[in-house]
Amino acid sequence: MAARTLTRKGEQTRRRIVLGASAEILESGVEEMRLEDIMARTATSKGQLFHYFPGGREELVLAVARHETVQALQEQTAAFRRFDSWAGWQRWRDDMVAWYHGRGLRCPLLGLLNADASRRMPEAQAVMVAFMADWQAVLIEGLRRLQAAGCVAAHVDVAKAGAALLAGIQGGILLMITTKRIDHLEAAIDQAAAALRA
Amino acid sequence: MAARTLTRKGEQTRRRIVLGASAEILESGVEEMRLEDIMARTATSKGQLFHYFPGGREELVLAVARHETVQALQEQTAAFRRFDSWAGWQRWRDDMVAWYHGRGLRCPLLGLLNADASRRMPEAQAVMVAFMADWQAVLIEGLRRLQAAGCVAAHVDVAKAGAALLAGIQGGILLMITTKRIDHLEAAIDQAAAALRA
DNA sequence: ACAGAAATGGACCCGCCAGTCCAATCCATC
DNA sequence: GATGGATTGGACTGGCGGGTCCATTTCTGT
Numbered sequence: 001m002a003a004r005t006l007t008r009k010g011e012q013t014r015r016r017i018v019l020g021a022s023a024e025i026l027e028s029g030v031e032e033m034r035l036e037d038i039m040a041r042t043a044t045s046k047g048q049l050f051h052y053f054p055g056g057r058e059e060l061v062l063a064v065a066r067h068e069t070v071q072a073l074q075e076q077t078a079a080f081r082r083f084d085s086w087a088g089w090q091r092w093r094d095d096m097v098a099w100y101h102g103r104g105l106r107c108p109l110l111g112l113l114n115a116d117a118s119r120r121m122p123e124a125q126a127v128m129v130a131f132m133a134d135w136q137a138v139l140i141e142g143l144r145r146l147q148a149a150g151c152v153a154a155h156v157d158v159a160k161a162g163a164a165l166l167a168g169i170q171g172g173i174l175l176m177i178t179t180k181r182i183d184h185l186e187a188a189i190d191q192a193a194a195a196l197r198a
Numbered sequence: 199m200a201a202r203t204l205t206r207k208g209e210q211t212r213r214r215i216v217l218g219a220s221a222e223i224l225e226s227g228v229e230e231m232r233l234e235d236i237m238a239r240t241a242t243s244k245g246q247l248f249h250y251f252p253g254g255r256e257e258l259v260l261a262v263a264r265h266e267t268v269q270a271l272q273e274q275t276a277a278f279r280r281f282d283s284w285a286g287w288q289r290w291r292d293d294m295v296a297w298y299h300g301r302g303l304r305c306p307l308l309g310l311l312n313a314d315a316s317r318r319m320p321e322a323q324a325v326m327v328a329f330m331a332d333w334q335a336v337l338i339e340g341l342r343r344l345q346a347a348g349c350v351a352a353h354v355d356v357a358k359a360g361a362a363l364l365a366g367i368q369g370g371i372l373l374m375i376t377t378k379r380i381d382h383l384e385a386a387i388d389q390a391a392a393a394l395r396a
Numbered sequence: 397a398c399a400g401a402a403a404t405g406g407a408c409c410c411g412c413c414a415g416t417c418c419a420a421t422c423c424a425t426c
Numbered sequence: 427g428a429t430g431g432a433t434t435g436g437a438c439t440g441g442c443g444g445g446t447c448c449a450t451t452t453c454t455g456t
Contacts, residue, residue: 170369187365
């Protein structure tokens with residue numbers, strides 16, 4: 001899809017473009033993002049953009065989506081794998097809240113996942129679906145570990161609990177973006193914990 | 199904001215335009231929605247669109263947002279006010295799931311709430327924020343009724359539970375839109391019930 | 397019936413922005 | 427140091443679609 005032979009310099013430029021586009025999308029949203037803005041931000045020309053992303057705008061957005069999803073998944077995996085107690089859960093929760101605070105209550109991915117973009121770009125939607133599935137798997141795995149550690153009763157359906165937790169997180173983020181407040185996210189995670197302890 | 203004097207015919211046309219735009223947005227998303235599509239669908243001319251919505255596209259979208267939010271809020275209020283037992287809750291849950299199924303697993307509002315649109319149109323965002331607040335209030339009121347009926351323990355913080363429930367619902371809908379599956383929504387609502395019963 | 401206002405149709409304009417194209421450079425390799 | 431491919435710059439195009447404008451028709455009130 002992209003150029004087949006990339007020199008080191010080429011790879012650098014390509015990477016610079018992806019990161020710039022990513023930042024641009026985080027700030028302005030996918031729809032508002034203009035190729036011109038990216039060119040300005042990354043000090044590249046239109047020729048370069050289309051050299052590294054022959055598919056144009058769409059291919060670039062897709063590249064950003066892939067980049068952001070693997071990034072997010074790595075972070076979430078690292079954070080959620082590290083504990084097997086409720087104290088650890090609490091720390092994970094607080095870290096997550098702090099992370100979004102640090103990002104100005106924005107989310108790099110939710111803009112990409114919006115219904116419109118998906119409709120126009122089925123590939124992007126596929127990326128998002130896969131991402132959600134992966135994230136849910138990470139959550140479920142973590143819950144299973146908590147269960148093994150005795151923090152969660154054996155009769156609890158961790159698969160379903162993982163689905164609910166993911167929904168709570170996503171909804172919390174969505175509400176955070178619109179309302180610029182983070183209490184929904186907190187409440188959602190806390191409620192998941194409450195349900196799991198019951 | 200709109201024309202001050204509307205004949206009956208005028209009101210009909212205006213209404214027709216809003217409904218048509220609403221349907222168009224539901225199907226294609228806000229960003230994809232073209233004035234031309236609405237004209238075709240509602241059998242109106244560009245002159246009419248700008249006659250009834252001098253603010254153009256933006257004012258029209260806003261009108262749709264207002265229309266959809268009051269609609270949704272009425273329905274939710276009616277549905278959530280009608281019970282004070284867990285059986286009633288379950289019926290409400292099933293109705294909600296069925297409602298979305300009937301709509302082809304779409305949501306008339308989530309497209310409007312997407313981050314981009316909000317950024318570009320602060321007024322639309324304000325409408326969405328108010329809508330979320332109202333919905334949450336309806337949920338909390340309902341939970342309080344359940345509490346009064348003895349279904350929920352007295353020590354439960356219904357305000358926080360309402361926030362969590364709203365987050366779960368929104369996340370469930372979001373995931374429904376991307377994955378075209380409804381189990382996240384179900385799991386989220388069920389988990390809220392589980393937490394409340396604890 | 398006769399103003400005057402409201403409603404309608406649609407041609408036209410114009411800015412924006414993704415995408416094209418090619419000429420100019422850089423650089424790896426022989 | 428020459429050759430060909432990778433890289434870069436940027437002028438130019440094309441059309442899409444929101445918004446303007448005005449002529450025409452229809453309605454309302456007296």
